[in-house]
Amino acid sequence: MTDQQIPVTVLCGYLGSGKTTVLNHVLNNRQGLKVAVIVNDMSEINIDAGLVGAGANLSRTEEKLVEMSNGCICCTLRDDLLQEVRKLAKEGRFDYILIESTGISEPIPIAQTFTYEDTETGIDLRSLARLDCLVTVVDAYRFWHDFSCGETLLERGEASGEGDTRDVVDLLIDQIETCNVLLLNKCDLVLNEELDELEGVLRKLQPTAKIIRTQNGSIDPKEILNTGLFDFERVSTSAGWIKELQQEGHTPETEEYGISSFVYRRARPFHPERLAGFMGDWPEEVVRAKGLVWIAAKADLAASLSQAGSSIQFGPAGRWLASFSEEEQQEVFRSEPEILRRWDQVWGDRLNEIVFIGIDMNRPKVEKWLDRCLLTEEEMNLDWAVFHNPLPWISDEEYLAASMD
Template identity: 25%
Template structure:
């Protein structure tokens, strides 16, 4: 009997307010096959209690976003509930903005002690008392074996409004309270489309709510979109969010190896090349693969003409943080003159265009007039001619496309860092994509297109941004020169005008490489 798993199973229910998430929770509680003692963690305690006349307890959910700043509070709360001995099952109703993957990681991933966080707390005398207490509780949980000793993930459920699903990929709405207007409110940084994709990609079961109001074509397309984003998910059509408990309670559907390995990544890493994935629902997905770099100016022009183009810049974030720290010190010292001097000396980094409703509305109009009108999702890595050491990471959802620093190309990773790459990834690189001259440099972007998607036109548009034969010869001549990677990047940037369209990329591996070059020179 010692082999019996006594951990409390957890089902996470995701979805947007008004799409049937709370109704789904109510149906689960009303239809549970066994008389399970169930607790619901929710931010809508009163609503759930009013909907369900049962013995189920509702607890105000803390730290629901799952991000680092709240994870310790959420961990502590789940641990306390599990240790009451009162419950057989736990339901978590996530907020609109919560990423279900991050919530599941809190439950299912082995906890590690973060010494850096401990040092930060010691240095910060103004750490919130609640955070401090939660941090102490996490240390206690670690000593007892971590949260995985008390609870386990069972099912990830996502409720979508079937009628609105395709339109939501062109939405101008934000999750949270509305348009992003508060830098401290992380929930408002994501568009509804971003949050929707995250919820679908991680789900074990996706419920198409209001199915009876949908045409057969709409049902077919909606299911096709879900399957293109997540092949493993079961798609169920319902009305009034009538979710049956037997489908989501003790289902055992959660599989960490599959759940934490999203569909787009599986398709990209397909050793057979991952050609077209057109499914029976008239939704097409494929992997755009090329072994020629993009010209930075033409690529940026294509992105800006077709999307709301934003960029992630660690360099800009670090610079702004440094300015804020300096100004706080000045305020404390009441040095107004010094503050003015700092303001004057600021060298403004490349500004990232903010995600606002106005910008998204404008982007939707541009996108609808482009070859990308029916594109629903794009994610992967790209090779830009002006960067020798590191690739770019691209992500498009609806009318928004972002670019950022991705992984360092395999050939440039210092030997002592290669061990951090999984054996499967190393095998894929060596056996499938490796080139004797350029290593693993390539374009590898997973693309999902909705109804009326024209793959050929999309590929032609992307191909037009690649280097021409003459430009590629110029690239090769610079690439072959014996010089440091940063000198090489500088020369490539001069050769291919337009690199300024891409903000500075900063990566720990690049900095490690810089340190290595300095050591070699010495």
Template identity: 30%
Template sequence: MQKSPAQKIPATVVTGFLGAGKTTLIRHLITHANGRRIALIVNEFGEVGIDGELLKSCGAPDCTEDDIVELANGCLCCTVADDFLPTLQKLLDRPNPPTHIVIETSGLALPKPLVQAFAWPGIRSRTTVDGVITVVDAAAVAEGRFAEDEDALAAQRAADPNLDHDNPLEELFEDQLGCADLVLLNKADLLDEDAMANVRSEIGTHLRQGVKTLAISKGEIAADILLGLHAAAEDDIGARKSHHDDEDDHDHEDFFSFSITLPEQTAPEALLQRLAPVIDEHDILRVKGFVAIVGKTMRLVLQGVGARLSHYYDRDWQSHEPRATRLVVIGRAGLDEAAIRAALAA
């Protein structure tokens, strides 16, 4: 006998491009869960599970390490059967299952295959996609990193041989918007009213009818807004158009990532000064990781999106952790790993 929709455990898919602020959003969500038992499935892109570790260290009393499952074996949209469905099944089979499941995809993931997975036998009767939340870096969009202007895109293709045929970054961005039930325009504090209006206008061309956009800053938004959308997204999957609808799968050959371990740093500013020109010279999309600072007992979290770098101390280093700097670098295929390693180690 099938459970009624009211009895199904709701799941929220949080998607968005690299550095949009998904992890910050989820940290805020689980620390303001208001008694909800939330389980997290985190899909990390890169060798070092930065996002998973950040979430596990958030300190929320209602969210223990057992409630966070990290899948680092590839993009969830490519490993649904092998990784995602068994993980979801284990969460549902717990003696005391969560009241809500939140899935953070990697910046490279297509949300539609995940939504389709909820229609599989054994899953459909027990859980439902409450909503797909797409987090957008509004400041990046305002700067034209994902502009829909055909002339600008043509210039990008002409300047970059990697974009001669298709631009997977553009397609991925559009697919994440097209599958959304709610779009969060993060980093709104960096924009004035005119710039935000332009972002809304550009984003709106890719949204299904009725999908709302909300401007937020630092990932801060009430849980009651994010959870409880009751979209049942698996039931209207046909309306969520994708560039990859006619493909069996997609690849990520246009992206490359690697991790680098460095010794303790003398000061955050010194590392940022080394990073900035390297990011610019090699067109690095994303840098993130943990930094050990000489004389500091706390771990420094470093986040970089393009040329924008930020950092903060999150907690003390634990006794079993080596005091070292671990960074993940993400960029397009052809990234000169050796040159980047040499520049950062200098």
């Protein structure tokens, strides 16, 4: 970090969460900071920029409002963001850059803009700007409605394009699990008990971020400006499910409001058809689940399972280390010796390891349902390739091609 680096705060959050209101409040209480503002809007007309221009007391001679419209700064307008930040930083007349991202943007690609050299444009912002704080604004009033809606961004008319197939709930989870500060906004519209429960769930999903309750976007600017909080390594691994997996043993948690979590670990593969049946009748009390899955199938691959609300994503996630040659395994062991602590003499690193976070979860019942999906002793000795596999997977031809690479 150098004195020449201009600090940057990025506001993320789903549409309608109150990002613009937060931004205006901070700008009106910035205590003499000369601020450049970048407002990103998916529509052709940048409505949010108009609201910021009207609601914030920006000095036109000393400060600047940049509108980035008709695209998202985490994808289609990423090059434009790089160029705008470089331009603002080189002007040398601003103390700070505040960025309000569009409601459908994901935090990680935006953060990468400030932490890596862009190979396509050749722009490297690291010597010019530093990402100081990544903020996510959550609408306390509409959170559960959006979380459980089961809709895609395309169905809501909010997608970045026809190829944007993301579910609303997956976007919410991405924004919550990757931030330094989480602003729980519109708290005046929610009963205290419901608010406490929601905050408890958010704390499980994102255990490292600072959670601040707000009304009408009112917040002390010191909470999100010049904080020194951002660290890419920490923020990209701050999700609650990652923290659960890193624990050696399960730590008893507060059962207040029925919020709990556990890790399901079994050194035996799932029968693909029975697991598909479980996923088709997913327990409603499970809010979030994520982990690696071992499937009894011809393709000796790990699978990734990611669930949030009604959205379940499942698919191959690469080869198990145990399927590599002994020489390749030893090379990995030398660089990552901790793998050996959990290495099975027969099955190696093959393991089911899934984190479950929920409200009023009946852990024994969920574990019992999952245990029924595991192979029986008799099935363990059969040819796994004959099991019917309705799960999203790869063909035998693709598997053979991958094995030869």
